[in-house]
Amino acid sequence: MLADRAAFWLTVIALSVGFLTFAAWLFVGQSITFAIERMATVMVITCPHALGLAIPLVVAMSTSLSAKNGLLIKNRSAFENARKISVVVFDKTGTLTEGKFGVSSVKSTDGNHDEKEIIKFASALEKSSEHPIARGILEKAQELGISVPDVSDFEAIKGKGVQGIVDGQNVKVVSPGYLKEMGMDIPDHAKDEQLTVVFILKDENIIGTISLADKIREDSYEAIQKLRELGIKCWMLTGDNNQIAKKVNDELKLDGYFAEVLPHEKLEKVKELQSKNEYVAMTGDGVNDAPALAQADVGIAIGSGTDIAAETADIILVESNPKDVTSLILFGRATYKKMIQNLVWATGYNLFAIPLAAGVFYKWGIIISPAVYLLILWKTAIFLYFTAIPYYVFVELLTVYCYMW
Ligand SMILES: [Mg+2]
Known part of the structure; x- marks a missing residue:
């Protein structure tokens, strides 16, 4: 992860620049006290610093934002x-589709029964079933305002359908497998392989078909x-x-x-x-x-x-909601952009602050005491605040606050 890598390099830089500062001041003949003071300033500036925290804060923010968005x-x-x-690969059933069946067409085979009658007979038999196909048919009955009649002598035809007496007539709802087994012809319009089709039989004669399809969300x-x-x-x-x-x-x-x-x-x-x-x-x-x-x-x-x-x-x-895949990618992109943005700010700031803390400009009389350094931190924080990187600023202020007390 980006945050881990940034934190790792930050630690390496803090320690090595710190020791380098110490060694360099000793080498040019400064006192140990002076060298230690400069080394400490460098490490203090770098270590608890925003470079390592700017990213985790973005992470925390983006996680809570994501949660709010499902x-x-x-x-x-x-x-x-x-x-x-x-590439996004989607599973079909239950992901792109609802994973439940909806009636897509109802057809009369003998010409004597209309859509409502066919659904009425089928729904009577499917009333007590939990199968997705049964639920699809019952939904259709509700949609058409059909009052589902009672069924007697209900019986399941194992793996092939159901049968019972509805309005005094022997009715069956069966799969193509049942027709094949009984040596009956499948009506031409029901041979569409894109759909799941069930057949409604009255006294062993096909009166109609119901085609169902899994609905796309x-x-x-x-x-x-x-x-x-x-x-x-x-x-x-x-x-x-x-x-x-x-x-x-x-x-x-x-x-x-x-x-x-x-x-x-x-x-x-x-x-x-x-x-x-x-x-x-x-x-x-x-x-x-x-x-x-x-x-x-x-x-x-x-x-x-x-x-x-x-x-x-x-x-x-x-x-x-499959739409949330888009939010995920957009969030991922925005989060990364924000992390990079904060890293650039923090790095730029450190490029300026570390040499200053190390005493590079000592020759020209510029040496920053810890107190003055705090002032600079404050100014930087205020500047950053107005350049709209609130997480970074938050960390800066927190850091400054901790230093002061
Ligand atoms: Mg699935």
């Missing part, structure tokens, strides 16, 4: 490095757009088939995607991008994202995701 920073170096990110559109405006490439990783991946890719205008990625391959895809000299951030929510989160240069977890993802990641998006 970023939980677990790893400081990763945060500092966020400014270097050139509203915030994902803006997140991708903003990242691309910043010149950062956006990629997507998913285990889903190529058609589903391509649809999301086109919709969000991503730079590219990896589809049909097996869980253990996610990490390989991150490595692949890294080998192309990209600085990769991985954003994910699932258990299977964890190795990729660890491999990425910056691992970002969605707050609503699994504990393992959160555990592995460097940064957690508390509000589960």
Whole structure:
């Protein structure tokens, strides 16, 4: 980290310049008292000084600012490095999408039932299910203002759907697998591989189909757009088939995607991008994202995701908003800029203050007693205050205050 490096060099400089000052004054024939006084002044000026503190204060400020903006920073170096990110890889389900199914279309197959009737029958059967597909259908029923009828003789068809008696009729909601098993033809319009389709059967006849899709988060559109405006490439990783991946890719205008990625391959895809000299951030929510989160240069977890993802990641998006990835990068950049700015000020100041304290200008009668030096510190602090670097000034004032008492 920058702060550690700066503090290290500061210590080296303080000690070596201090001893050098001591040796030099002895060498030119000054008294030991004089030499020690000059050495002490140099070390006192340098050691507890803003050069080492300017950065930690920026760090503290940026951490609390980030927290207020929905970023939980677990790893400081990763945060500092966020400014270097050139590619952000997003997991699809649960990260770019909501991870829940919404009804995208309802179609009548026999022409005798309208959308409301099909949803009514399906929702009656799905009423007690916790499955994401069931929840999607029930949401649609609510949206259409349908009062969901009761069901009797409810039964699950293992792995293939559910059945029961609704309004005195034998109704089933089943997957394509059930139709295949029964030797029934899948209607042409339901062969779209981009969607998850369920079939509604009445007395073994298909009366309609419901197509569902995992909804893209509203915030994902803006997140991708903003990242691309910043010149950062956006990629997507998913285990889903190529058609589903391509649809999301086109919709969000991503730079590219990896589809049909097996869980253990996610990490390989991150490595692949890294080998192309990209600085990769991985954003994910699932258990299977964890190795990729660890491999990425910056691992970002969605707050609503699994504990393992959160555990592995460097940064957690508390509000589960992909837009916060942009804030993270902007914060990372701003923090670094502020650190550099403070370092430049502090270094410039030391370039002036250290030789003065060492007594370099003694020959011309300029020798600064500790009291006068405090005055200079004060003036510098006031000057810095008006040049708008408050953290630095704060440290300066604190330092001066400590010296005075
Ligand atoms: Mg996921």
